[in-house]
Amino acid sequence: MPNDKVKPIDVVVIGVGLVGSEFLEQVIESPHPFRLVLISSSKTTIFSPDGICFPNGDWNGLLKTSSPKLDLAEVIPDLAASVKRGSHVVVVDNTSSDDVAALYPDFLKAGLDVITPNKKAYSGELSLYERIVEASLESGAKFLNEATVGAGLPIISTLKDLIGTGDTVTKIEGVFSGTMSYIFNEFSTGKADGPSFSSVVKVAREKGYTEPHPADDLNGADVARKLTILSRLIPSLRSALPDGYKSVTTTSLVPEALKAVATGDEFISHVQNGLIKADLERYPDTHPFATSLGGSDNIIMFHTKRYGARPLIVQGAGAGAAVTAMGVMSDMLKLV
Numbered sequence: 001m002p003n004d005k006v007k008p009i010d011v012v013v014i015g016v017g018l019v020g021s022e023f024l025e026q027v028i029e030s031p032h033p034f035r036l037v038l039i040s041s042s043k044t045t046i047f048s049p050d051g052i053c054f055p056n057g058d059w060n061g062l063l064k065t066s067s068p069k070l071d072l073a074e075v076i077p078d079l080a081a082s083v084k085r086g087s088h089v090v091v092v093d094n095t096s097s098d099d100v101a102a103l104y105p106d107f108l109k110a111g112l113d114v115i116t117p118n119k120k121a122y123s124g125e126l127s128l129y130e131r132i133v134e135a136s137l138e139s140g141a142k143f144l145n146e147a148t149v150g151a152g153l154p155i156i157s158t159l160k161d162l163i164g165t166g167d168t169v170t171k172i173e174g175v176f177s178g179t180m181s182y183i184f185n186e187f188s189t190g191k192a193d194g195p196s197f198s199s200v201v202k203v204a205r206e207k208g209y210t211e212p213h214p215a216d217d218l219n220g221a222d223v224a225r226k227l228t229i230l231s232r233l234i235p236s237l238r239s240a241l242p243d244g245y246k247s248v249t250t251t252s253l254v255p256e257a258l259k260a261v262a263t264g265d266e267f268i269s270h271v272q273n274g275l276i277k278a279d280l281e282r283y284p285d286t287h288p289f290a291t292s293l294g295g296s297d298n299i300i301m302f303h304t305k306r307y308g309a310r311p312l313i314v315q316g317a318g319a320g321a322a323v324t325a326m327g328v329m330s331d332m333l334k335l336v
């Protein structure tokens, strides 16, 4: 039962695509005291500092008929004023936008927590990452990004716990791409009449596993981003990639002829001795990477001093709207 005396946490939702829509549904269903105060698509915004009321729970209908999109930078002073009056405000970025990611230091400085599945801010230039960390330290506002690696799987929280409790991480290896996992599970069936590569990629996109532009999955950029995000949590590797994911060695599966294709519609892993790379590797048939994966599964193995010869393994669906939104919600619960 919701407790009426508990102060609500005001939630700002930016981006209502696959993950954002599912996230909104999970917030609305949540028994926790979350109060939606701003919802923005790329075209329109609903902003109501005292909480948005949806007739019949129809946020989508209300958003479609709302005013044109507000400039987020211009909304920050209003949200900061709410924080000064004692409100707890969290900004949830469900876009894949660099422009929204660039605003995280400003959100944090204003005392707004930031939660996101968007990998851009944490895997780009180190200078943005450093500004995010500094802004968070300055104001005490939190930034949480569990869903950026392995979607809802507890990867970031596990790594933070290993490091925070004093373990030494010697290597992290795994399958970090739900799309690649799905493609390898469905395409490499060995059957002569199996589906074509392009049809499997198309289905992966329809299932919501791919990035908004699927080339980011096939060219290794998405995995490189995830490795950059993890490396920055390891003190000795924090500054290893000043230019972010672009410095990670990757092997692309994108055919040469498709490399210049600009839009998604048209287009229809490892840490060892400081080495960070996204590549295809061979493992024995008996290895867990070869025997246990299905669908869009990710599997991540943490080799650490304490876990010794039997690494800590996390496995499960690593892409898709429902599990990604769950990862975003798991960060929201850390604020309650």
Ligand SMILES: NC(=O)C1=CN([C@@H]2O[C@H](COP(=O)(O)OP(=O)(O)OC[C@H]3O[C@@H](n4cnc5c(N)ncnc54)[C@H](OP(=O)(O)O)[C@@H]3O)[C@@H](O)[C@H]2O)C=CC1
Residues within 6 Å of the ligand: 014, 015, 016, 017, 018, 019, 020, 040, 041, 042, 043, 094, 095, 096, 097, 099, 100, 117, 118, 119, 147, 148, 149, 151, 178, 208, 209, 210, 211, 212, 318, 319, 320, 321, 324
């Ligand atoms: N799908 C998955 O399995 C996973 C996704 N993620 C991440 O989650 C994020 C969302 O992914 P997904 O939902 O699949 O992508 P979508 O493309 O479906 O959704 C993103 C939405 O953000 C909107 N948007 C873009 N810029 C802005 C803006 N400035 N203000 C408001 N809205 C904006 C887009 O609108 P428009 O289309 O009109 O531009 C779009 O509706 C991405 O960063 C992705 O990397 C992370 C883990 C797993």
Ligand SMILES: N[C@@H](CC=O)C(=O)O
Residues within 6 Å of the ligand: 148, 149, 150, 151, 176, 177, 178, 179, 180, 209, 210, 211, 217, 222, 318, 319, 320
């Ligand atoms: N496109 C990504 C989604 C999760 O980050 C993937 O395929 O893993």
Ligand code: NA
Residues within 6 Å of the ligand: 146, 147, 148, 149, 150, 151, 152, 153, 154, 155, 156, 327
């Ligand atoms: Na995760």
